[in-house]
Amino acid sequence: MIAEVIVDVAAYPIDRPFDYAVPAEWESVMEPGLRVKVPFGPRKVVGYVTAIKMHSELDSGKIKPVLEIIDLEPVLSTELLALSKWMAAETIAYEIDALQVMLPAAMRAKYEKIMRVVKPELLDDSFREFLGNREQVSLKALQDAHLLNEVKKYSEQGIVQIDTAIQQKTKMKKVRMIHIPDTAHLESALEETHSNAKKQVELLQWLLLHPSKSMEASEIMNKSGVKANVLKALLDKQVIEQSQVEVYRELDAPKMRDSGKPEQLTDEQQSALSAIEQASDKKKQETFLLHGITGSGKTEVYLQAIDHVLKKGKEAIVLVPEISLTPQMTARFKGRFGELVAVLHSGLSSGEKYDEWRRIHRGEVKVAIGARSAVFAPFTNLGLLILDEEHESTYKQEESPRYHARDVAIWRADYHRCPVILGSATPSLESYARATKDVYTLLTLTKRAKQQALPEVQVVDMREELKTGNRSMFSVALADGIRQRLERKEQIVLLLNKRGFSSFVLCRDCGTVVECPNCDISLTYHRSSESLKCHYCGHEQPVPIECPECASEHIRFFGTGTQKAQEELYKLVPEARVIRMDVDTTSTKGAHERLLHDFGEGKADILLGTQMIAKGLDFPRITLVGVLAADTSLHLADFRAAEKTFQLLTQVSGRAGRDQLPGEVVIQTYDPEHYAIELSKTQEYVPFYELEMDRRRQLGYPPYYFVTVVQFSHEDVLKAADYAHKGTSFLMEQLSSESVIIGPTAAAISRLNNRYRYQCLVKYKQEPALVPVLQKLLKHYKTSWAKDGLVMSINREPTAIF
DNA sequence: TTGGGGCTTCAG
DNA sequence: TGAAGCCCCAAC
Numbered sequence: 113m114i115a116e117v118i119v120d121v122a123a124y125p126i127d128r129p130f131d132y133a134v135p136a137e138w139e140s141v142m143e144p145g146l147r148v149k150v151p152f153g154p155r156k157v158v159g160y161v162t163a164i165k166m167h168s169e170l171d172s173g174k175i176k177p178v179l180e181i182i183d184l185e186p187v188l189s190t191e192l193l194a195l196s197k198w199m200a201a202e203t204i205a206y207e208i209d210a211l212q213v214m215l216p217a218a219m220r221a222k223y224e225k226i227m228r229v230v231k232p233e234l235l236d237d238s239f240r241e242f243l244g245n246r247e248q249v250s251l252k253a254l255q256d257a258h259l260l261n262e263v264k265k266y267s268e269q270g271i272v273q274i275d276t277a278i279q280q281k282t283k284m285k286k287v288r289m290i291h292i293p294d295t296a297h298l299e300s301a302l303e304e305t306h307s308n309a310k311k312q313v314e315l316l317q318w319l320l321l322h323p324s325k326s327m328e329a330s331e332i333m334n335k336s337g338v339k340a341n342v343l344k345a346l347l348d349k350q351v352i353e354q355s356q357v358e359v360y361r362e363l364d365a366p367k368m369r370d371s372g373k374p375e376q377l378t379d380e381q382q383s384a385l386s387a388i389e390q391a392s393d394k395k396k397q398e399t400f401l402l403h404g405i406t407g408s409g410k411t412e413v414y415l416q417a418i419d420h421v422l423k424k425g426k427e428a429i430v431l432v433p434e435i436s437l438t439p440q441m442t443a444r445f446k447g448r449f450g451e452l453v454a455v456l457h458s459g460l461s462s463g464e465k466y467d468e469w470r471r472i473h474r475g476e477v478k479v480a481i482g483a484r485s486a487v488f489a490p491f492t493n494l495g496l497l498i499l500d501e502e503h504e505s506t507y508k509q510e511e512s513p514r515y516h517a518r519d520v521a522i523w524r525a526d527y528h529r530c531p532v533i534l535g536s537a538t539p540s541l542e543s544y545a546r547a548t549k550d551v552y553t554l555l556t557l558t559k560r561a562k563q564q565a566l567p568e569v570q571v572v573d574m575r576e577e578l579k580t581g582n583r584s585m586f587s588v589a590l591a592d593g594i595r596q597r598l599e600r601k602e603q604i605v606l607l608l609n610k611r612g613f614s615s616f617v618l619c620r621d622c623g624t625v626v627e628c629p630n631c632d633i634s635l636t637y638h639r640s641s642e643s644l645k646c647h648y649c650g651h652e653q654p655v656p657i658e659c660p661e662c663a664s665e666h667i668r669f670f671g672t673g674t675q676k677a678q679e680e681l682y683k684l685v686p687e688a689r690v691i692r693m694d695v696d697t698t699s700t701k702g703a704h705e706r707l708l709h710d711f712g713e714g715k716a717d718i719l720l721g722t723q724m725i726a727k728g729l730d731f732p733r734i735t736l737v738g739v740l741a742a743d744t745s746l747h748l749a750d751f752r753a754a755e756k757t758f759q760l761l762t763q764v765s766g767r768a769g770r771d772q773l774p775g776e777v778v779i780q781t782y783d784p785e786h787y788a789i790e791l792s793k794t795q796e797y798v799p800f801y802e803l804e805m806d807r808r809r810q811l812g813y814p815p816y817y818f819v820t821v822v823q824f825s826h827e828d829v830l831k832a833a834d835y836a837h838k839g840t841s842f843l844m845e846q847l848s849s850e851s852v853i854i855g856p857t858a859a860a861i862s863r864l865n866n867r868y869r870y871q872c873l874v875k876y877k878q879e880p881a882l883v884p885v886l887q888k889l890l891k892h893y894k895t896s897w898a899k900d901g902l903v904m905s906i907n908r909e910p911t912a913i914f
Numbered sequence: 915t916t917g918g919g920g921c922t923t924c925a926g
Numbered sequence: 927t928g929a930a931g932c933c934c935c936a937a938c
Contacts, residue, residue, distance in 0.1 A: 117938080123915045130938040153937040154917050168938080175938055916937090923931080 117159035124894040145186025158221040205513035214488040218466035225251040288329040384555040401547040402535040404557030406766020426495025433504040434483040456482030494528040502534035505911035538759040567768040567775030609744040619659035620666035623782035634747035693721030726764040732771030742781040754788040761792035817875040825867040836870035851876040
């Protein structure tokens with residue numbers, strides 16, 4: 113029997129299965145999806161069995177045997193094995209990378225070189241002394257002891273052997289379990305125990321009072337008050353027995369709970385739910401775009417749809433952007449489905465993630481909630497996949513394999529013949545466009561679930577504020593609003609839009625942002641050269657001293673931090689209690705959750721933060737939302753800038769007035785006429801969608817075109833540019849004339865880690881040759897360019913063009 | 915990616 | 927002549 117194995121080596125010529133002989137005694141247990149230890153060249157590595165066959169094309173002399181089977185059960189199902197193949201091909205990644213992302217990080221192998229003594233009698237005395245009674249030592253320890261030269265000699269003489277040890281990063285957690293005999297045995301043991309052994313008598317009596325078959329050793333010690341030595345004495349006498357039992361790590365119980373009861377649905381919610389249930393009953397793959405305004409109760413639709421598939425004995429995956437994986441959200445799912453839910457979020461340790469993964473793998477839970485990678489949850493009978501806030505760019509992994517969770521979800525749904533729900537108040541243009549073309553089924557929720565009115569939105573022109581002499585960060589309207597809420601003991605959320613910090617130049621008098629003469633995109637400020645550059649066409653110009661439009665000298669780099677905002681806020685309302693939430697204050701584990709919890713408890717009046725506060729907050733006392741600088745994200749060198757701004761403004765506005773109290777939103781901007789800001793006033797998505805689609809069509813950007821970016825980097829500027837040229841011309845030659853190839857241009861971050869970066873942009877509507885051509889380019893690169901120090905990467909459908 | 919073999923270079 | 931450094935190649 114032959115096993116085809118993908119080995120744990122990420123390299124171009126190795127990105128294919130290798131054949132290994134299966135020893136006869138393992139033939140009955142060998143199957144695809146198992147991890148094995150195999151010899152590979154002179155070393156030993158972990159590999160994944162992807163197929164079993166009876167014969168190999170290779171000379172039998174070349175085939176080595178599998179050394180060890182690591183798992184008892186396959187860790188990857190046939191479905192996930194097939195998915196990894198598809199994903200590797202689609203994203204142009206190594207298959208091993210595609211396999212590894214599907215498993216928890218704790219299962220990734222760690223290699224350690226160890227030295228094993230073969231002929232101890234031939235060792236020097238000093239070396240033997242160092243070893244003590246150890247038979248093997250890690251090379252690391254030997255290096256620390258400066259013994260590497262000796263080891264080398266011994267190894268050449270065959271006195272010691274160097275070997276690779278493969279270790280699991282995280283092991284299953286085990287506890288010491290004490291097995292307690294029945295009362296009769298305990299009583300007879302008590303009689304036999306000498307009364308001098310007071311503590312033993314005490315323990316036996318305690319055990320008699322607390323009858324149980326088995327108990328954790330630590331629990332016995334804690335509750336009975338005896339020490340470990342007493343326990344050991346009884347173990348030695350074989351009165352009690354012990355064993356190591358595998359347990360799951362205890363997760364923090366959610367602090368908030370949902371009532372657990374399904375809520376009454378509105379008509380709109382009900383018809384959306386029915387459509388999903390129908391698709392589910394018909395065992396049909398169908399992708400639904402659930403477009404519901406903020407507060408329209410999308411989550412309730414998810415919950416009831418999940419309930420429907422669970423009743424049919426199937427499983428569900430819910431993906432949420434990491435940031436909205438707040439206790440509020442998870443508590444709601446746990447409240448509804450209790451122990452059937454596994455939550456996978458970044459706050460868990462790798463061991464905890466591993467435990468959650470095993471709970472899914474063993475079929476102990478039916479619902480998995482998590483960020484991007486939860487889309488690979490090892491369910492075998494999926495009935496529903498949900499992506500909440502589907503427009504979020506965090507669903508795209510920006511390192512190899514560069515997959516999009518949406519595509520993976522649809523692939524899995526297709527495999528299991530089940531529906532996918534993409535939910536958002538502000539869908540990505542891609543998804544909405546597909547919904548209008550009936551690729552996806554559009555479901556719309558236009559009313560808020562609790563009948564509240566949408567908050568009233570006011571856009572404040574900061575240029576006017578400046579003219580009237582207000583140089584502070586807060587407009588008169590916002591400052592008044594804040595004071596008012598403080599008096600009424602209501603809560604305020606202030607969003608500081610920090611994206612694209614200091615990267616563009618803006619005139620404080622007329623709001624002009626310096627743009628590229630060739631492209632409809634703002635120029636990016638480059639400190640190193642004191643110039644402004646366009647990352648799309650390569651245009652470059654010096655930083656102007658005065659505004660090119662109004663000749664004002666109030667022209668400067670735009671951007672301001674949360675810390676400064678907090679100081680200014682203090683000057684404005686010293687009595688207010690402010691919680692600041694940004695990368696600085698949320699870097700420690702659980703900080704994010706704690707700050708939100710405090711805010712929810714009313715321990716602060718104002719929540720000031722960056723993007724991370726825009727989502728998922730659902731607190732009834734928030735009645736004012738202020739956006740301090742709406743335009744910061746508008747002038748990024750990114751064709752999605754307007755879309756992202758509109759999404760952010762809509763999301764954050766949705767935080768206000770979610771309960772009884774009416775909400776109000778104040779958006780401060782230097783560019784009130786911009787359609788992304790103008791339209792966020794009414795929070796109407798469709799008009800924005802139409803305008804933005806028009807613009808995208810004119811400029812030839814997604815979703816009208818697909819985009820692939822090929823990036824070239826090299827330590828030497830000239831070589832980077834040279835290879836970028838070569839690569840670009842290769843693509844031009846090979847791809848059809850329908851495709852638009854732009855570049856090479858300097859990347860937005862033109863030097864990163866001392867490497868110069870250039871890129872080439874491929875835009876296409878239909879290009880069947882794309883993947884094969886990219887594969888060819890990759891082969892070129894790997895077989896010759898890479899040797900010259902070039903690094904090339906391919907990113908299909910990037911979230912942003914850097 | 916990694917380890918080994920082979921080749922060159924340099925000092926002794 | 928041996929050690930060290932570098933390049934190249936195969937890996938089942």
